[in-house]
Amino acid sequence: MKKQNVTFLTQAAMIAAIYVVLTYVFAPFSFGEVQVRIAEALTILPAFTPAAIPGLFVGCLIGNTLGGAILPDIICGSLATLIGAFFTCKLKDQAFPLLALPPVISNIVIVPFVLRYAYGIALPIPFMMLTVGIGEVVSCGVLGFLLYTALKRYRGRLFVPAGRK
Template sequence: MKTNNKVLFMTQAAMIAAIYVVLCLVFEPISYGAIQTRVAEALTVLPFFTPAAIPGLFIGCLIANALGGGILLDVLAGSLTTLAAAYLTWMLRGKSKFLASVPPVVLNAIVIPWVLKFGYGEPLPIPFLMVTVGLGEILTASIMGTVLLCVLARYKGVIFKNTASAA
């Protein structure tokens, strides 16, 4: 990878991480808890365009969870779930753009309820938490994320140029 591509990759990753953190903190009342709608999850479609979004989303989630007062289990499990979802979204990049939000929705709906239940002692049953987390992800990652993806697709060559080989 050329030096310019490395700098571009790191800059994009840092910007994505920063935007993720800011969105979580600005919308803090709805970003955390058993019933959450984390607006920053709209960014989880970005690996569709650039591999820089993979570390960007991971680091952004890690920082946001730590600053949001998350316990260690939440900070680690939530961030690793975001990392896995970002990687899977990157792997789906050659498919339909409407599949880009599937990994974050599915992985978060499966993993996060267990963190809420056993990390925070949430009294609600796991299946209910799966539904609430899943619905929050559908609203943010699927609906808002797909709108973001469609808008950014128009500017793909300008915004995300020269990062395809950065993986």
């Protein structure tokens, strides 16, 4: 296996593991119609490495499974994180506020419908969009900004791009 593939897989696996641990440790407020998933702060990482895209997806998939989510939530919630991570990577050269938008928007659009139709939560969808959105702004916006600020000075050194030593 090429060294660049090993680097990519190692970074993805580490990000997935951190996402799972953060989701599991903070499970009491990582799930439900009012949630602040601390692990979603990691959705800023695709701005630093494309390995974060599969890492976040797999981490969310495992985190949702271990957290007791039902199958539609496991699939759709993980896809929301995947979509957010993909578009954050596409915006990697933009300023921070734009980097946080894709995961916030994808979760606002997808998660309330999962809560309604998979869990039968009878709250109005616009209200759940608001509550999920607030949680995402806290996790992706506030905590993601702190993570981004801490990591940006190490851009290109912390996450070694594939093919570099």
